[in-house]
Amino acid sequence: AVLRLHFIFLCSPTVFQNIGGGWIEAQNSRGEVGLVPEDYLEVSPVLASPTPLQPSNSRVPPPPLCPSPSQQTSNGGGDPWSAWNTDATGGASNNWASKPEGTQTGRSAAPDPWGAQSHPQAYQGPGKTGGNLGPEPWTLWWTANQSNRAILGGSRCSNCQTFVRLPLSRFPGFSKSGPELYLLAKQLVKGSQKLSIYMGEVGPVWSYPDNQLDCVVADPKKGSKMYGLKSYIEYQVTPNTTNRPVNHRYKHFDWLYERLLDKLGSAIPIPSLPDKQVTGRFEEEFIKMRMERLQGWMTRMCRHPVVSSSEVFQLFLTYKDEKDWKTGKRKAEKDETVGVMIFATIEPEAPDLDPIEVEQKCDQFSRFTKAMDDGVKEILTVGQEHWKRCTGPLPKEYQRIGKAFQNLSSVFNSSGYQGEATLTDAMTAAGKTYEEIALMVAEQPRKDLHFLMETNNEYKGLLGCFPDTLAVHKAGIEKVKEGDKLVATSKITPQEKVTMAKRVSTMSYTLQAEMNHFHSNRIYDYNRVMQLYLEEQAKFYETIAEKLRQAHAQFTTM
């Protein structure tokens, strides 16, 4: 039966999911559904994830260099799952640590050195000490995969290990229609929720609500489905508006992210969710880390007036029951005001901008976000090295100093000389003090550097969204520049040219409101994280000094 199933899967794997407990739920091309022991299949990261894979959705097409499953024969000529591996790339691109390096690649998951050297907590299991960095998700996956029985495939398609670029058409503003869809729309959507932009002290700003939305992500609980065969983690999300908790799994957050990206991504950078973890999903430390990052993501979304007031975000936070949630989901998925059309709902309450000013602003923000991206990456690199040193060689050295003092003390103790005790007691205490300092040094990064890293990691992710947002604007600007030519060749009417300039002005106001929103949050976040870092650092050194003073006091004053 197993062999038959294999054969069926090799021929046409359509839908299957890992339901946990060592079982895979699978459906073949003939619509037959059944459970297959996990060990009999090569497990791709998607299989390991609770999120059902939907190849028909073709969110991530197979890499061009790999034969597609249908091209493969069943006699071991290739790895039928190789195409599916690409979804792991999608997962990796969800990691805040990885971001597009250039503006042209869109949200493709380019290999990122930081992604592979994330500070330890991101990938390490609870058993590990901070000293060694966890492997990056890819490594984890390959290792896991190789330790499983590989029945299905023969030689592996080596190209499948490379990262895959997502097609540009996937992203709003990168389709061939691009911002033109909005710039040249005959009639803008009516009756839709309008988004206002005002002139504030700092320039264009979004209309902020009187009461800041906020929510708490807490209380992760293991839930199960399918008669206990399938288990998952559910988080409790409590908004400050209703104070009524709702439960959400990671895949719900992911769904929300997708909706926000579709709807608002052209105008507002929507940061990726924390990465999908491949192994050790239920390890305590991982769950804590994911919750912390989901909290960070939700807080950022709550703080954004456009996101927080959006219907889909409100649904996520305040759905009443399962039926309400499902109805809301269906509605949100049918929403047609997506991509660049979001600009049609924006109403700047200020005079139109000159195209030159539009371009200047766009370039200014482009330069700033690039420079900040570099600055943030520098901190991450330096912090990563410091993390390694603080959890590796440095505490080892303090420990060795401590041991050396204690060893000498015990030698002294063997002298047989009278009046030795005061010195040997004091030296032993000094040695123990250095051992304590060693522990403190190794633990410290989790207390301060961690938050500095997390904040910068978050900003790296956020900054990584700007190239796309800015590209939409640049495409709009280029279109307006072509205006005269388009009129001359009768591609557009003179009236349409005027409309385009007006709409590109709206896009620029949006960008400026967004940048001002970014700046004010950035100032708040960096103020807070720097204060926390310096406060913890000062405490750390004060504690060490205090311990040393106590050790010092044990020696005889002469």
Add this chain to the structure above:
Amino acid sequence: AVLRLHFIFLCSPTVFQNIGGGWIEAQNSRGEVGLVPEDYLEVSPVLASPTPLQPSNSRVPPPPLCPSPSQQTSNGGGDPWSAWNTDATGGASNNWASKPEGTQTGRSAAPDPWGAQSHPQAYQGPGKTGGNLGPEPWTLWWTANQSNRAILGGSRCSNCQTFVRLPLSRFPGFSKSGPELYLLAKQLVKGSQKLSIYMGEVGPVWSYPDNQLDCVVADPKKGSKMYGLKSYIEYQVTPNTTNRPVNHRYKHFDWLYERLLDKLGSAIPIPSLPDKQVTGRFEEEFIKMRMERLQGWMTRMCRHPVVSSSEVFQLFLTYKDEKDWKTGKRKAEKDETVGVMIFATIEPEAPDLDPIEVEQKCDQFSRFTKAMDDGVKEILTVGQEHWKRCTGPLPKEYQRIGKAFQNLSSVFNSSGYQGEATLTDAMTAAGKTYEEIALMVAEQPRKDLHFLMETNNEYKGLLGCFPDTLAVHKAGIEKVKEGDKLVATSKITPQEKVTMAKRVSTMSYTLQAEMNHFHSNRIYDYNRVMQLYLEEQAKFYETIAEKLRQAHAQFTTM
């Protein structure tokens, strides 16, 4: 003329010395004396040293594997100075850092890993920062040698680079006569100064003077001779007894060391002088370092009741004029109570010890000194690594953290957003704080670790003398054990056997007094150095914490 001189030197180099200023004073086998420019000769460490070389003294014979100068031809077949290089070995053996590893090798200069990795100040010039270790003297010498014009030699004798074992007969107690010279002496020296040993609270103790002798080594001055052609450094030594300074060059200290070693070395461990430096003798930092170490050596000698009361030591500290000094020198060099005969001047005021107790004490001290030697070396190794880290990678990392904060701050400053200044000013200040911390970290080892290292280095040298001292005792013990056999074979009389046991008891009292002296000094020294270390460490961390608090205060309280 130059070529002719070369030829003469190659044939029979007898006596020459570096008189400084680039000139070598040399005498050929025909007794002709003249000055040769230094650059025309390969400079051996001896040449670079102001101490005149006396090959006829043969204190250090040429290494057995090297052809002696007289065996070499003048046509470039070998390096005529190779034999002389061995004196550099003698210099290296004077380094406190190098010590005999085993008891059998006596004071030979075995290669010592610590010797080659001494903490930086020992060998570094003033221009260097602490980050890199200075090369060990050998390396310095070879480098210097290779950069000079090598006119004289052809291929170098590679064996000459190895260290040379000094003959055992060089050391008291290792000569074939050994302690028997004392144990079986018919008549002990009369009228010589007597050294008393009393029973104190802790056991046998030397008779200590009421007023502790002390001296200050200070005020190093460059002096010159030979019409300014020869220059040297003279230190001012002021004893607390006369408060009248006397001047001494390093070579005078070395002469004193040799006299003390000859006279007292069988009973009292006489630590070596700080190492002879080959290059950069006049560099400020080296002079300061040597002075500090000479001070340490003199302080230790002053503290020893037998050393400090010895005639030669008193001469060194209180000679009245040049004539007085020269007369005293001649007298000291003629002193016949040297080697094991020092025991003849010792009078323990306590009943004779049983040979079994003598052996137990000897073994106990042997174990203790070995264990302490290990403990001290561990601290030196760990300290050395810590020194490297504190002056190398660690401050670099703090500097990079500081730079990263400042860079991000300057990016923020370019945002064009209002109200940015408070954050950017605070972040710049935080960045500068980390740069200051980097400097503090790099400077700190000189303030605390330095003294911990110096003290342990000093003890390593001192402990390295014990194997010889203990070997004299062990040889005595063995002789007494053979007593019955020697009487039976009429090698000694029964009376001589009794005398031997009595005299070995005197040796044991000496060892015990010496160990008790060692213990009491050790407790004092380690108490002091640990206090200093912990005090400076606590201050260091307090200062860092304070700086961080100040940096913290610049951020906006929210």
